[in-house]
Amino acid sequence: MSAIELDGVTKRFGDVTALENCDLDVHEGEIYGFLGPNGAGKSTTINILLDFIRPTAGSARVLGHDAQAESQQIRERVGVLPEGFDVYNRLTGRQHLEFAINSKGSDDDPDALAERVGIADAIDRKAGGYSKGMAQRLVLAMALVGQPDLLILDEPSTGLDPNGAREMREIIRAERDRGATVFFSSHILGQVDAICDRVGILRGGELVAEDTVEGLRDATSAEATLVVEVDRLPDGVLEEVRALPSVSDVSAEGTTIRASCDDSAKTKVLGTIEDSGATVEDFSTEDASLEELFASYTNDSPVRSTGKSGGTDGQASEHEEVRT
Ligand SMILES: Nc1ncnc2c1ncn2[C@@H]1O[C@H](COP(=O)(O)OP(=O)(O)OP(=O)(O)O)[C@@H](O)[C@H]1O
Known part of the structure; x- marks a missing residue:
């Protein structure tokens, strides 16, 4: 019951x-x-x-x-x-x-x-x-x-x-x-x-x-960020990673590459970086925080569904209060 x-x-x-x-x-x-x-x-x-x-x-x-x-x-x-x-x-x-x-x-x-x-x-x-x-x-x-x-x-x-x-x-x-x-x-x-x-x-x-x-x-796995430490940044490597399916928001700072991608694309990202001539020295994944997830459900951004869907009227003005 x-x-x-x-x-x-x-x-x-x-x-x-x-x-x-x-x-x-x-x-x-x-x-x-x-x-x-x-x-x-x-x-x-x-x-x-x-x-x-x-x-x-x-x-x-x-x-x-x-x-x-x-x-x-x-x-x-x-x-x-x-x-x-x-x-x-x-x-x-x-x-x-x-x-x-x-x-x-x-x-x-x-x-x-x-x-x-x-x-x-x-x-x-x-x-x-x-x-x-x-x-x-x-x-x-x-x-x-x-x-x-x-x-x-x-x-x-x-x-x-x-x-x-x-x-x-x-x-x-x-x-x-x-x-x-x-x-x-x-x-x-x-x-x-x-x-x-x-x-x-x-x-x-x-x-x-x-x-x-x-x-x-889990519903936010598409938003996980793969953080890869490399020995050097070969020319064009970021463009190659960006061109992979299910990858977005690729950036680099020094020898750290960050790529937003879903689970299935992680191996491909690492392979592409290695193929470009760089050596992968370390990597880790940063999951989208529950805080971000909550914000995505409660502010104006598109609602991600985990079985339930809906949510039409945005409540952006309440966003800040939610995050306190
Ligand atoms: N007695 C009432 N008369 C008129 N509007 C009301 C009344 N009670 C609630 N509302 C309205 O209904 C909506 C939902 O209010 P409710 O109090 O259920 O929200 P809440 O999620 O509990 O908010 P909070 O976290 O601020 O307590 C609000 O727009 C509120 O202004």
């Missing part, structure tokens, strides 16, 4: 189309990174899953339940870290956790939860005095109450320092290892590389790619 299933979901807010005919299938037990620049539709998707808003068209199922008709059953089995959740300033961390424990009818120990998210020392302080990162940790602890089957985390690293972000990743992994499904949204690519089993990339309300991180990387 899928943990999350969207079938042709469209959501319009007046003239704004936040989601356009979106299909999504998150498998049980996986960590799924839901990526996209600001305004791509990530929170809208999450709000539909939790029945905070209703889709204009299409249907959503969570843990086998219809998101609209059976939202109560869903909430009992889901832990949520909503985007921009405000803590109650006058209540302590412990009171927040006790509230979540009572609501879920679980027997979690508030101290153990606070310890797990790194706010044990502050558990009896009023949450109004917490830093942004501490408040975020508290809300995460509330989401963990009752060992939910599915964790839905909207931008979970917001406000966390690098240590906090790393601890967040460890908790996400531990939850997956316990058997939970984790669905989290982010516009920060670095989180994805490290922990996701699969990634979906949303752009302008459309899912433009969905694959494993490895699969997405």
Whole structure:
């Protein structure tokens, strides 16, 4: 059974189309990174899953339940870290956790939860005095109450320092290892590389790619750069390499030749260089970084497909935010 299933979901807010005919299938037990620049539709998707808003068209199922008709059953089995959740300033961390424990009818120990998210020392302080990162940790602890089957985390690293972000990743992994499904949204690519089993990339309300991180990387093999160290640069060698099929962007600096090519062309590039009279002293391959890949899916450049395709409206203005 899928943990999350969207079938042709469209959501319009007046003239704004936040989601356009979106299909999504998150498998049980996986960590799924839901990526996209600001305004791509990530929170809208999450709000539909939790029945905070209703889709204009299409249907959503969570843990086998219809998101609209059976939202109560869903909430009992889901832990949520909503985007921009405000803590109650006058209540302590412990009171927040006790509230979540009572609501879920679980027997979690508030101290153990606070310890797990790194706010044990502050558990009896009023949450109004917490830093942004501490408040975020508290809300995460509330989401963990009752060992939910599915964790839905909207931008979970917001406000966390690098240590906090790393601890967040460890908790996400531990939850997956316990058997939970984790669905989290982010516009920060670095989180994805490290922990996701699969990634979906949303752009302008459309899912433009969905694959494993490895699969997405493979899709960029055409962009890999072969870097070749030679003893000398014979006349015309660059032109000869450039003329090979599946090779582009050939350049040289000193005795280093760089050629963008796909896997199948690498041997030919090396052979052509040797045939020109140079000796190949060393070579290496630089894969296109996942960062570049993400940018290619989320800015104006042509979308590369890994099974999913689409993505029409460019969002170049959001490009910089994506790369922060
Ligand atoms: N209640 C609303 N009324 C009108 N427009 C909305 C509403 N909620 C979202 N939108 C619009 O829908 C689009 C998608 O927004 P959404 O919040 O889902 O994006 P997001 O991917 O979560 O972005 P971010 O990373 O900034 O949180 C945006 O253009 C946004 O302005």
